Amino acid sequence: MELIHVMVNGAPGNMARQLMRHVIAAGDMNLIPMSMTGPETAEKEIAADGVSVRLIRPDEKDLLLDRLDTSGLAADGAKGSPVVAVDFTHPSAVNANAAFYAANGLWFVMGTTGGDRSALHETVEDSEISAVIAPNMAKQIVGLQAMLEYGAATFPGLFRGFDLRIRESHQRGKADTSGTAKALMASFQRLGCEFSADQIEMERDPVRQREEWGIPEEFLDGHAWHTYTLRSPASGAEFAITHNINGREIYMGGILDAVRYLAARRTAGPGKVYSMEDVLRAG
Amino acid sequence: MELIHVMVNGAPGNMARQLMRHVIAAGDMNLIPMSMTGPETAEKEIAADGVSVRLIRPDEKDLLLDRLDTSGLAADGAKGSPVVAVDFTHPSAVNANAAFYAANGLWFVMGTTGGDRSALHETVEDSEISAVIAPNMAKQIVGLQAMLEYGAATFPGLFRGFDLRIRESHQRGKADTSGTAKALMASFQRLGCEFSADQIEMERDPVRQREEWGIPEEFLDGHAWHTYTLRSPASGAEFAITHNINGREIYMGGILDAVRYLAARRTAGPGKVYSMEDVLRAG
Missing domain, CATH: 3.30.360.10 (Dihydrodipicolinate Reductase; domain 2)
Structure with a gap:
C-alpha cells in the first residue's frame, strides 16, 4: 500500500502533538518529521512517540522545501506518493500558510479557524492543489x-x-x-x-x-x-x-479521514475546496 | 371560501374533545356535530364550546349516514364540499373504522395508533378515498x-x-x-x-x-x-x-394542517396514503 506522507503543522500546539501520535499509529500514513510553527517558538524540535520532529519557523521554510525534495517525496500531489499538510497553527497564519502550500504544490487540510476565509478559498481555487477546509473536524x-x-x-x-x-x-x-x-x-x-x-x-x-x-x-x-x-x-x-x-480525541478520526479523502482525490484535479461534509459523504 | 366539514371521531375521549374546540375555532372549518364512539359509551351527546355533538355507537352508524345525506354534504370527497373524518378512537376500532370510511367515501385522517397497519393502508389503496395516516401528529x-x-x-x-x-x-x-x-x-x-x-x-x-x-x-x-x-x-x-x-396542544396544529392537506388533495384522486411528513413538506 502506498503510504500517505503527512506533515502536521502547528507544533508544539496541543492539537498538532496529539495528531502526530495518531498519524504515527495509522498504518497507512507516514509522519514527515517537520512541523511549521510560529516565529515566537524557541524550541527546535519536539518528540512525538519517539519520533523527533523539527519545528520550522517562518524564516526557515527553505529547510522544509529542501527536506521535501531530498526525501524523494513528490510535493506535487498529482504525481508520486501523496503528501498532505494538516494545519493547526494560528488564525494569523492561515492565509500565509495556504499561500505557501499552494506555491509548493502541497495539498492540505486546514483545521485552523480564522483568517480571511474568502481569500483562503480563492488561494486554493486559483492553484494547482486542492484542500479540505473545515472549521470543525468532529x-x-x-x-x-x-x-x-x-x-x-x-x-x-x-x-x-x-x-x-x-x-x-x-x-x-x-x-x-x-x-x-x-x-x-x-x-x-x-x-x-x-x-x-x-x-x-x-x-x-x-x-x-x-x-x-x-x-x-x-x-x-x-x-x-x-x-x-x-x-x-x-x-x-x-x-x-x-x-x-x-478534550480533542473526537477530532482525530475526522482529520485522518480528511487526509485520506484528499489523498484519494488527486486524480480529481486541483483547484477544489472540499468540506468535512464531503468527507463524511464519502463514508 | 369553501368550508371543510370535519367529523371528529373518538369523543368523549380527550383528544377528540380538544380537537373539536380547535375545529370550531378554525375559520375554514365546520364541525359536523356527530362523533363515532365505542360500544361501551353510555353518553348520548357531549357539548363542545356550545355545540352539541351526538355520539354514535357502532350500532348506530346509519344515523351518521342519514345525517351526512340530509345535511347536503357530499360524502364523496371528489365532489361538493370536502368532508374529512379525523379518527382518535381506539386501537381496536382502527380497521373497522377505516373500512367504514372507505365504504362511504369519507376521506380521513387516522391519528389512532395500533390495529393492523398493513391492512389499514390496503383499505385506503383499494378504495375511492385517500387518507393521512400518522402515528404522531406533532x-x-x-x-x-x-x-x-x-x-x-x-x-x-x-x-x-x-x-x-x-x-x-x-x-x-x-x-x-x-x-x-x-x-x-x-x-x-x-x-x-x-x-x-x-x-x-x-x-x-x-x-x-x-x-x-x-x-x-x-x-x-x-x-x-x-x-x-x-x-x-x-x-x-x-x-x-x-x-x-x-398535554395535547402541540398535536392540534398538525391535525388541522393534515385535514387541510387532505381536503386540497381531492383532485389528486383516491387510493393515496399520505404521511405527516407529506403534510409538512407542503408547508
Whole structure:
C-alpha cells in the first residue's frame, strides 16, 4: 500500500502533538518529521512517540522545501506518493500558510479557524492543489449540522413561535463565540426561530463550568459544550439538542479521514475546496 | 371560501374533545356535530364550546349516514364540499373504522395508533378515498424524525462506537413502549448504534416522573417525554436529543394542517396514503 506522507503543522500546539501520535499509529500514513510553527517558538524540535520532529519557523521554510525534495517525496500531489499538510497553527497564519502550500504544490487540510476565509478559498481555487477546509473536524457534529441544514431547507419555519436559547462553554482562553454554535443558529433561524448571534450565552468561567455545568476538572482547559433549547410554552413543547466534547480525541478520526479523502482525490484535479461534509459523504 | 366539514371521531375521549374546540375555532372549518364512539359509551351527546355533538355507537352508524345525506354534504370527497373524518378512537376500532370510511367515501385522517397497519393502508389503496395516516401528529417531532432519517441515509454508521440510551416517560395508562421512541431508534441503529427496542427505558411511575424527571403535576396524566443520549467515553463526546411534550396542544396544529392537506388533495384522486411528513413538506 502506498503510504500517505503527512506533515502536521502547528507544533508544539496541543492539537498538532496529539495528531502526530495518531498519524504515527495509522498504518497507512507516514509522519514527515517537520512541523511549521510560529516565529515566537524557541524550541527546535519536539518528540512525538519517539519520533523527533523539527519545528520550522517562518524564516526557515527553505529547510522544509529542501527536506521535501531530498526525501524523494513528490510535493506535487498529482504525481508520486501523496503528501498532505494538516494545519493547526494560528488564525494569523492561515492565509500565509495556504499561500505557501499552494506555491509548493502541497495539498492540505486546514483545521485552523480564522483568517480571511474568502481569500483562503480563492488561494486554493486559483492553484494547482486542492484542500479540505473545515472549521470543525468532529464528524458527528458536522453530521448533526447537516441534518439541521436539511431540516431548515425542507421544513422552513417548522419551529416558528418557539423560543430559542443557545448556551456554550469553552476553555477560558477562547475569546470569540463558538463558530459551531453560530453555524447551527443559522439553521434554527431558517426553521423559524428569531434569534441573533449576540444572544448566544458564552460561559468562560472555570468555577461555574465545574459547579453549574458539571464539566470535569481535567477538561476545564479543553472542552466544547453546546446546548440548543427550543421552547413553546403555549404548545407545552420543549426540544433540546446537546453536543458536549471533552478534550480533542473526537477530532482525530475526522482529520485522518480528511487526509485520506484528499489523498484519494488527486486524480480529481486541483483547484477544489472540499468540506468535512464531503468527507463524511464519502463514508 | 369553501368550508371543510370535519367529523371528529373518538369523543368523549380527550383528544377528540380538544380537537373539536380547535375545529370550531378554525375559520375554514365546520364541525359536523356527530362523533363515532365505542360500544361501551353510555353518553348520548357531549357539548363542545356550545355545540352539541351526538355520539354514535357502532350500532348506530346509519344515523351518521342519514345525517351526512340530509345535511347536503357530499360524502364523496371528489365532489361538493370536502368532508374529512379525523379518527382518535381506539386501537381496536382502527380497521373497522377505516373500512367504514372507505365504504362511504369519507376521506380521513387516522391519528389512532395500533390495529393492523398493513391492512389499514390496503383499505385506503383499494378504495375511492385517500387518507393521512400518522402515528404522531406533532409537526416538530415528525420534522425531527425526518432529519434523523436523512442523517441515517446520508451518513450511515456516523455514530458507530457510541453507546445509545433511550428514556421515555408517559402517563401511567400507556402500556406499550413509545412508538416515536421506536421510530427514532431505527434511525440511530442505521447511524451505527447497537440497540434493541427492549433496551428503551420506560417510566410510568408518577412519583418518579414528578420528583426525578421534573414533569409538572398537572401533566402527569398526559405527557410524552423522550431523551436519546449518545456517549463515546473514548472520544470524550456526548450528544443528546430531547423532545418533551406536556398535554395535547402541540398535536392540534398538525391535525388541522393534515385535514387541510387532505381536503386540497381531492383532485389528486383516491387510493393515496399520505404521511405527516407529506403534510409538512407542503408547508
